[in-house]
Amino acid sequence: MPFARAELVSAITPIEHLPNLSARLGIDLHIKRDDLAGTTMGGNKSRQLEYYLGAAQQKNAQTVLITGAVQSNFVRTAAASAAKLGMRTIVQLEDRVPDVDALYGSNGNVLLARLLGAEVMRYAAGEDEAGADAALRERAEIERKAGRVPYVIPLALGNPPLGALGYMRAAEEVVSQDADFDVVVIGSGSGLTHAGMLAGLRSIGQPARVIGSCVRRDATQQTQRINTVLEALSELLGSKVPVTDADVVIWDGAFSPGYGQLGPSAAQAMAMMAQSEGIVLDPVYTAKVFAAIPALVDNGEIPEGSRVLFVHTGGLASLFAYQSSLENAFPHP
Known part of the structure; x- marks a missing residue:
């Protein structure tokens, strides 16, 4: 392909x-x-990320931005894969799951993302894919103005x-x-x-x-x-x-x-x-x-x-x- x-x-x-x-x-x-x-x-997200991060490399991206649920395997795998390829990651965590305890917000994939060096931002609306993507693109613009090349991995349909x-x-x-x-x-x-x-x-x-x-x-x-x-x-x-x-x-x-x-x-x-x-x-x-x-x-x-x-x-x-x-x-x- x-x-x-x-x-x-x-x-x-x-x-x-x-x-x-x-x-x-x-x-x-x-x-x-x-x-x-x-x-x-x-x-499975590793297989998906091969093509997103391949596109990021083509653009000489330095920062990868991705959004997902608080315990998203996608954002954790993106942070690990980007680190392997020499890029930094900004992960946006969406509040999709109701009635969770403190452990849900601090352990598992959240802990690994921090260990992997990802910058973590939050998005309160859990069922707003277009809004979550828009928030990532706003953050990407900040990266661009700081002289870095960002690459956004979108979530919503239409991409x-x-x-x-x-x-x-x-x-x-x-x-x-x-x-x-x-x-x-x-x-x-x-x-x-x-x-x-x-x-x-x-x-x-x-x-x-x-x-x-x-x-x-x-x-x-x-x-x-x-x-x-x-x-x-x-x-x-x-x-x-x-x-x-x-x-x-x-x-x-x-x-x-x-x-x-x-x-x-x-x-x-x-x-x-x-x-x-x-x-x-x-x-x-x-x-x-x-x-x-x-x-x-x-x-x-x-x-x-x-x-x-x-x-x-x-x-x-x-x-x-x-x-x-x-x-x-x-x-x-």
Whole structure:
């Protein structure tokens, strides 16, 4: 693809068979270990950042600005990746999650961002992507007036979806691993990971059903967002991605009680994965994504015997900010 790429994911992340869960669920279940992608606790955002930071390097940027929730893996990974590439980072934290404790605002990704040298600013409105981007651009103008070259990684729709290119590349990687799946289950938040994987598989002729599990919006809203991202991706690539309306499959059964909040379905999914395979999921993204698999097996949408890939996108740094929620979900005996 003719886009600048900063190499942050230097090795193919493994696909592992999950024998215990396969036997329990009656499917052939595998996991793509993108929690191992990139630097500083890894995750899917490393793949997205390869293209944003590649563009930043092309512009000789000295400062990278990015916005996200208080416990955003994206901003933490951006701070780590920018440091590796010799750039400073300004991270803007949005208050998206209600009724949080002090630990949520100081531990996990927040602590790591500070350790990584990022300047931290706040944005009080948690559901105003355009406003959050505008605030970043105002801060970027201050950088520019100080004689530095800034690069803004935007959040809202209407911007080129460079991050989706990372998961088009990941789709090629999955196929290169001789992995032929009936179903791929992946997180659906900003939409770049989900849309990129779907577009990537279809572009190389792979028909696997891609199911996006909602982590920030309900299924109706998220379907609209994925379609918008796919349209923008077609524009970015200069040709229509070969994705139909029927290809956009969204599940929101574990989304409740909302973004960044741990509900019963996600807690059960965390316990199932940890106690069956010894792999830890995070409460914001991957627990809600994996929860789709047993639920869809139970209702027959994933048929018995299907070969299924669960994409583990990381996010484990946020565990340390969710101690109270996790203790409530898994009380001491």
